[in-house]
Amino acid sequence: MDKKSLMEKLALKAYEKGSFNGTWLYAENGEIVSKGAYGWRDAENKLPMEEDTIFEMASVTKMFTATAVMLLVREGKLSLDDGYAKYFPDYPYPGVTVRHLLTHTSGMPEHFSTADWVCPVWENEKRIPPCSEIPRFIRESGEALDCTPGERFDYTDIGYCLLANLVEKLSGVRFEDFLKKNIFEPAGMKDSGIYHTRRDGRPSDRFARNMVLEKDGSYVPSDVSKSTAPYVVGSDGLNGCDYLYTTIFDMLAWDRALREEKVLTREEQRIMYTPVKLLSGEDYADEDGDGYGFGWGIVKDDEHGLIVSHSGGMPGLNTWFGHFVDEDRALVMLCCREFMDVRAFVRFWDGMKAIARDEEAEPVVSIEDIAVKDPDRSKWESFCGKYEHPLNEDFVIDEVYMQDGGLWAKAILSGEDYDNQGEVSFRLYPIGENEFGRKRGMLKLKFGDGCLMFGEFTCKKLQ
Numbered sequence: 099m100d101k102k103s104l105m106e107k108l109a110l111k112a113y114e115k116g117s118f119n120g121t122w123l124y125a126e127n128g129e130i131v132s133k134g135a136y137g138w139r140d141a142e143n144k145l146p147m148e149e150d151t152i153f154e155m156a157s158v159t160k161m162f163t164a165t166a167v168m169l170l171v172r173e174g175k176l177s178l179d180d181g182y183a184k185y186f187p188d189y190p191y192p193g194v195t196v197r198h199l200l201t202h203t204s205g206m207p208e209h210f211s212t213a214d215w216v217c218p219v220w221e222n223e224k225r226i227p228p229c230s231e232i233p234r235f236i237r238e239s240g241e242a243l244d245c246t247p248g249e250r251f252d253y254t255d256i257g258y259c260l261l262a263n264l265v266e267k268l269s270g271v272r273f274e275d276f277l278k279k280n281i282f283e284p285a286g287m288k289d290s291g292i293y294h295t296r297r298d299g300r301p302s303d304r305f306a307r308n309m310v311l312e313k314d315g316s317y318v319p320s321d322v323s324k325s326t327a328p329y330v331v332g333s334d335g336l337n338g339c340d341y342l343y344t345t346i347f348d349m350l351a352w353d354r355a356l357r358e359e360k361v362l363t364r365e366e367q368r369i370m371y372t373p374v375k376l377l378s379g380e381d382y383a384d385e386d387g388d389g390y391g392f393g394w395g396i397v398k399d400d401e402h403g404l405i406v407s408h409s410g411g412m413p414g415l416n417t418w419f420g421h422f423v424d425e426d427r428a429l430v431m432l433c434c435r436e437f438m439d440v441r442a443f444v445r446f447w448d449g450m451k452a453i454a455r456d457e458e459a460e461p462v463v464s465i466e467d468i469a470v471k472d473p474d475r476s477k478w479e480s481f482c483g484k485y486e487h488p489l490n491e492d493f494v495i496d497e498v499y500m501q502d503g504g505l506w507a508k509a510i511l512s513g514e515d516y517d518n519q520g521e522v523s524f525r526l527y528p529i530g531e532n533e534f535g536r537k538r539g540m541l542k543l544k545f546g547d548g549c550l551m552f553g554e555f556t557c558k559k560l561q
Contacts, residue, residue, distance in 0.1 A: 104453050105132040111462040112446035113137060116438030120306070121149055122431045123346035124454055128354055133346060137435065139306040141317060152289055152305045152343050153432040156410025158417050159292075159342040161370075162281055163258050164200055164393030166265045166273075168366050169280055175268045182260060185267055189260075190237050191247070196264070198247045199257040200392040201374035203382075205243040205250070210236070212255050212336060213329050220332030226297050228335045229259050229273075251374065251382045251390065255339035258393075262338030273337045285355035287348040292341050296321045296334040305343065306434040308414030313522065317435065319414075326413035340412065346430050349419055353428035356421060371396055371406050371423065394421075402427075402455055418447070420454065429454045439464040439537050465527045465537045473528040478505050481532075481545045485557040495543065495550060495557065496521070505534065507543070 105124060112118035119137030123130060135147040170176050176185070178197040183189045191206065198204040215235045219227045236256075244252070262273045269276045274292040282290045295305060308320040308330075320326045333340070355361050362370070373381040373389025373396050383389050389396040394406040403424025410417035414436045420429045431450055437443035442464045449459030478500065487494040487510075497508040505526040526534035532545045544551045548559045 099453070099456060101453050102132040104459065105450060106134055108446055108449045108453070108459055108462060109134055109136055112442055115442040115462060115464050117440075117442035117462070117464075118433055118437075118446050119147065119309075119435035120153070120431070120433035121147065121151055121346050122450065123350055123429070124450070125350055125353070125428045127426045128350075128357075130350070139434065140303065141309055141435070142307065142319060143303070145303055147306075148304070150289065150304065150345050150347060151432075152302075152345055153417065153434060154295070154306070154308065154340070154412065154415055155342040155344055155417050155419075155432075156340050156412045156415055157255070158408045158410040158419050159338070159340050160258050161393035161408055161419075162277055162342055163261050163265070163338045164370060165281055165362060166276055167196065167200065167261055168362060168370065168392070170265065170268050172366070176264070182264070185264055186233050186260075188237055189233050191243055193243075193247045195247065196261070199261050201382075201390060202251050202253045202257060203248050203374055203376065204254070204257055205245040205247045205252075206236070206254065206257065207239070207241050207244050208252050210239070210241075210254065210256050212259065212333050212339070215256075216332035216336070217328040220328050226294075226332060226335040229262055229337045232256060232259050232263070232336075246377065248377045250376065255336075258338040259336050260338070262336075265338075277342075281361055282348075284360050285348075286351045286360075287344060287355075288351075290342065290344040290348045292337065293343045294334045294341060295343075296331045306432075308412060309435040310414040311436045311438065320412065323413070330413055340410070346432065349430040350428060352419075353421055357426065367423075370394055371404065399455070416443075416447075418451075420451065422454075427454060439466075440539055441465060441468070444540070465529075465535050468529055469527040469535075470529065475503075477532065477545075481505065481550075484560045485550050486560060488555045488557065491555075493541075495552060498526075498550070501525075507536070 109118055109122060113136035121135045123133040125131060133149060135149045137147045139145050139147045139151040171178060176196060179195050181192055182194050182196060183192045194204045216227055265276055266273050277292055309317040310320045310323050310326050312318055320330045356367060370392040371394055372391050375381055381389055395408055397405040399405055402422060405420060405422050407420040414434060416433045418431045442462050445460055445462045452459045482499050484497050485495055492512050494510050495507055496510050499506055506523055507526055508521055508523045510521055524536045529535045534543045541552055550557045
């Protein structure tokens with residue numbers, strides 16, 4: 099298998115379809131097999147993407163926050179089963195331990211998110227709040243835990259912000275400085291650091307600028323877009339959950355540092371790569387059967403052994419790093435522009451992972467590629483109208499209508515999974531008999547007799 103050529107072709111096709119703008123690197127036994135760059139690192143200023151472009155890593159940062167905690171455990175400054183309130187007495191949940199925060203099993207209210215806190219501060223007070231204010235936000239909410247700590251897994255950024263505060267308190271230095279001295283420098287990650295580019299500015303033009311797709315089809319920086327700026331700018335004072343900036347080459351250096359035990363011992367890594375065990379006695383596993391440890395997603399593959407990884411996402415940004423523990427392989431993918439077509443993006447993302455596993459990648463296709471070329475439009479007018487809404491859902495189809503000879507839908511969005519709240523309209527592409535798809539999502543809609551079906555819902559047409 100010519101992995102170099104296959105990855106290059108896959109990345110180029112995704113770039114041509116508007117669904118990849120960034121860099122990638124794949125290595126085996128420490129040797130680079132494939133790497134490259136497509137697109138723009140700063141589209142506004144017409145700066146082309148380079149292989150050494152520096153990217154925000156979003157939640158990939160969590161593995162480094164967890165590493166910092168493990169180093170403090172090694173120094174005897176804390177225990178994994180210490181209550182967080184031991185170090186922050188105003189934290190209102192005495193049963194929550196450091197281990198719970200590392201594994202997203204604290205039981206803190208599920209709706210607690212960084213957006214709940216930072217967006218109002220930014221919009222009302224016109225300031226970027228620091229990470230140190232999070233305990234007060236939690237305490238002043240006055241809310242009880244959603245469940246007993248350790249009972250279930252609920253992924254949260256705010257728990258890792260609390261861990262960053264813990265690192266600062268016990269080390270006596272800034273989180274940024276602790277990671278630089280104890281992780282980045284020993285690992286040889288020369289272009290890596292914790293930065294707050296919306297608050298402090300970008301240190302150089304090598305830093306990529308994340309771009310989001312507006313409703314009119316144009317791209318703008320995520321810290322300028324009206325729909326994303328309150329969160330993107332408002333959260334820039336946080337630590338622990340994001341704000342590592344690095345390159346594909348430094349992530350390869352991190353892969354080597356793990357294998358050579360430059361930062362963490364083999365035993366410390368084993369602890370971090372062990373799936374969290376819930377109070378039920380069962381190891382947590384998601385819908386794909388993957389577990390979670392300390393800042394790492396965990397896969398035990400029949401063919402390739404232990405694979406640990408983490409993804410990251412912010413408006414206009416997608417990142418992924420995979421560390422093949424048993425086979426000495428590493429894959430990193432960094433993209434700083436929102437995709438135009440979700441199918442093309444997913445095919446690229448999954449295809450690169452498939453090639454790294456010695457498997458064939460599916461071709462990169464967009465909705466236009468799979469749409470029926472000359473569809474029968476005779477029934478389309480009968481599909482138009484308002485539809486009932488499923489209760490308590492973050493995405494509902496409100497109306498279907500004709501526009502410029504095509505079929506369109508209006509959806510109502512809510513919930514923290516959506517950057518653009520409110521109403522959004524999109525074209526429906528015919529992909530089968532009375533079946534349609536959309537460009538920006540994998541959702542399939544099928545029309546029946548006086549009803550519309552999508553996901554698990556059947557919604558009646560309103561008369």
